[in-house]
Structure formats: C-alpha cells, structure tokens
Amino acid sequence: MLFQTLAENKLSLANRIVMPPMATHLSPEGCVTEELCTHYAARASAGTGLIITEHCCIAQSGRADPRQLSVAEDSLLPGLTRLSSCVHASGPSKIFVQINHAGSQTQSSVTGCELMSASALPHPALTNAEKPRPLTQKEIADLVSQFALAAKRVRAAGFDGVEIHAAHGYLLNQFYSPLTNQRTDSYGSASLENRLRFLLETLDAVQAAVGADFPVAVRLGGSDYMPGGSTIADSVAAAQMLEEAGADILDISGGMCRYTRPEHKEAGWFSDMSQAIKKVVSIPVILTGGIKTRAQAEELLSKGAADMIGIGRAMLKDAAWSQKARTEVWEDSAKTQTAPCLALSLFP
Numbered sequence: 333m334l335f336q337t338l339a340e341n342k343l344s345l346a347n348r349i350v351m352p353p354m355a356t357h358l359s360p361e362g363c364v365t366e367e368l369c370t371h372y373a374a375r376a377s378a379g380t381g382l383i384i385t386e387h388c389c390i391a392q393s394g395r396a397d398p399r400q401l402s403v404a405e406d407s408l409l410p411g412l413t414r415l416s417s418c419v420h421a422s423g424p425s426k427i428f429v430q431i432n433h434a435g436s437q438t439q440s441s442v443t444g445c446e447l448m449s450a451s452a453l454p455h456p457a458l459t460n461a462e463k464p465r466p467l468t469q470k471e472i473a474d475l476v477s478q479f480a481l482a483a484k485r486v487r488a489a490g491f492d493g494v495e496i497h498a499a500h501g502y503l504l505n506q507f508y509s510p511l512t513n514q515r516t517d518s519y520g521s522a523s524l525e526n527r528l529r530f531l532l533e534t535l536d537a538v539q540a541a542v543g544a545d546f547p548v549a550v551r552l553g554g555s556d557y558m559p560g561g562s563t564i565a566d567s568v569a570a571a572q573m574l575e576e577a578g579a580d581i582l583d584i585s586g587g588m589c590r591y592t593r594p595e596h597k598e599a600g601w602f603s604d605m606s607q608a609i610k611k612v613v614s615i616p617v618i619l620t621g622g623i624k625t626r627a628q629a630e631e632l633l634s635k636g637a638a639d640m641i642g643i644g645r646a647m648l649k650d651a652a653w654s655q656k657a658r659t660e661v662w663e664d665s666a667k668t669q670t671a672p673c674l675a676l677s678l679f680p
C-alpha cells in the first residue's frame with residue numbers, strides 16, 4: 333500500500349510516503365541556500381511521494397528562529413523557485429511549503445516585535461516564556477492577509493501545494509487550544525467554532541489567493557494530551573469543519589504536546605486520533621510520529637489509520653529512506669546521507 337499511487341482531483345502522488353516538515357535552520361536571513369536545495373533534492377531523488385518543507389514564516393512578527401526559512405517577502409521568490417526546481421529535477425516528488433506564524437512560541441529578540449498570541453498567557457510548553465499580548469481583531473485580519481500573500485508566493489515559486497501550520501503550539505494552534513485561548517470575543521474559547529475561526533479564515537483566504545486548482549493542506553495539532561487542553565473529540569469535529577471549508581489534505585499531529593505524545597513511544601502515536609478523523613472525512617489524512625520502517629507504515633495504512641505516512645527523523649537520518657523502503661535493501665545510511673543534520677543535533 334505504501335507504494336500505491338494516490339490520485340486526488342488536485343494532486344497525484346507516486347506513493348504514500350511523506351517527508352513531514354522539519355526545520356533545518358539552514359536559512360540565514362530566511363533565504364534558500366544550496367545546502368537546503370541539496371537536502372530536499374536528496375529526499376526527492378530517493379522517490380519520496382510528497383515533501384512538505386520545514387515551517388516558513390509568513391511575517392517577521394512570526395519568525396520562530398533566526399535561521400528559519402521565510403516566505404514573507406517577494407524578494408525571496410528567486411531562491412524559493414530554485415528550491416522547487418531542484419526538487420522537481422531530482423525525482424517524482426511533489427513539494428508543498430508549510431507556512432507558519434509562531435505567535436508566542438518565539439522570542440522578541442528573534443522577531444524584533446512584541447510577542448502576540450490569542451491571550452496574554454505565557455506559552456505553556458516553554459520555560460522562561462515571555463508574556464505575549466492578545467491580538468486585536470484588526471491584527472488577526474492583517475495576519476490572515478499575510479498568510480494569503482505567503483501562499484500566493486508559494487504558488488508563484490513553482491511549488492505543488494501549501495500547508496497551513498496549525499499544530500505544535502504555534503499561533504493558529506494557540507487559538508485552537510483552550511490552554512492558550514481565554515478570549516471572550518468571536519475568536520475565543522466559548523466554542524470550538526470560535527477557536528477555529530482564525531484557522532478557517534486563513535484557509536479561506538489562502539484558497540482565494542492560490543486558486544481552486546492548487547492543493548491546500550492543514551497540519552492540525554488535534555489534541556494537546558494535557559489536562560484542560562484540546563481533545564481527540566475536538567479534532568474529529570475540527571476535521572469535519574476543515575473538510576467542509578475546502579481543505580484538501582489533513583496532516584494530523586499533536587498540539588501543545590508538540591509532535592510527541594506523553595508516555596507513548598509506539599509507531600504512529602497519533603493513530604487513534606488520525607483513525608477517528610479518517611472515519612469522518614473523505615479527504616486524505618497524513619499520520620506521522622515514531623514510524624521508522626516500511627512494515628510499520630504498511631500496518632498503519634492497512635488498518636485505516638491514514639492514507640499517507642510521514643517519515644520524519646528516520647528520513648532526516650537517511651536521505652535514501654524511500655528508495656530503501658521500496659527495494660528493501662538497507663545499506664549503510666552513512667553512504668546515502670547527503671546533508672549535515674544540524675536539525676537532528678537540535679532535536680534528537
């Protein structure tokens with residue numbers, strides 16, 4: 333199943349292997365570098381079905397890291413175009429760009445601005461977190477427009493789709509999670525509809541900016557797995573609302589617990605959530621988390637936990653993972669590792 337093609341009306345993929353977004357910190361000044369092109373091209377030449385780039389900031393106020401890739405300005409278009417071209421020239425992979433605003437999950441020394449979030453609550457997953465100030469409704473509308481402009485650049489640069497990052501405790505996730513959203517307005521915590529409003533408005537604006545034929549995925553941090561946080565039941569309802577609003581792919585991950593799940597180490601640790609979501613939507617669902625081997629991926633696909641499987645750190649460690657999974661020949665990964673894994677030394 334892993335090597336079955338996937339054909340949707342807006343997207344066709346050579347197989348169901350996804351390189352999920354993974355920050356490389358290879359972009360001084362937010363620009364595409366040759367090292368970054370080599371990094372993604374190597375995973376494309378191994379035959380990975382879909383590559384989703386690391387999160388890219390849509391505005392300086394949402395920069396997560398000084399070396400984070402950016403889609404915030406038109407001047408970055410030549411570099412971004414070079415990246416999409418390198419990937420397309422290297423193999424059959426499609427490549428999406430993940431667009432993000434960090435909200436309070438960054439530092440004002442990185443953004444040069446006051447930190448902003450849903451509410452004036454320090455980020456629950458950070459130590460020494462700065463206290464952000466709540467966004468006004470006018471500022472929310474401005475950020476929705478910036479997400480849309482960023483998505484337009486993604487299309488103009490020749491990528492195959494865009495993914496809106498609403499997971500791992502970043503801004504859109506801060507509105508979705510009751511742990512970080514204590515607003516009392518129409519974006520507030522009184523209902524799931526309110527907590528999703530910013531994301532739904534972003535999805536709508538992004539779709540209008542990229543056009544009806546361009547795939548838009550959402551990475552949903554469905555459940556916080558923390559007392560008082562968002563739940564799997566929330567994620568099932570949210571998934572239906574996102575499908576109804578026109579999302580083309582749901583990429584399921586965690587929320588304030590980020591990409592791991594407390595006390596879980598099994599392959600596909602979000603599979604109960606992705607399976608529950610898959611039962612109520614008809615768009616493709618991606619599951620990522622702890623999956624290292626083809627056998628694990630096949631098992632999760634065959635039990636209906638997802639339509640596509642993200643292979644994160646295993647593919648960072650071994651650029652040829654997809655090729656080896658196809659041929660079942662697992663030679664020494666040192667020979668097929670093409671780019672230095674600074675990212676892995678930061679997040680082992």
Ligand SMILES: Cc1cc2nc3c(=O)[nH]c(=O)nc-3n(C[C@H](O)[C@H](O)[C@H](O)COP(=O)(O)O)c2cc1C
Pocket residue numbers: 352353354355356385386387430497499500551585591620621622623642643644645646675676679
């Ligand atoms: C170094 C590193 C950087 C990451 N950066 C991002 C990111 O930019 N955006 C995102 O949505 N997830 C990010 N993640 C989470 C991964 O996409 C994935 O969900 C996580 O690694 C779990 O999958 P794995 O067990 O296969 O590695 C990152 C993970 C790692 C290890």
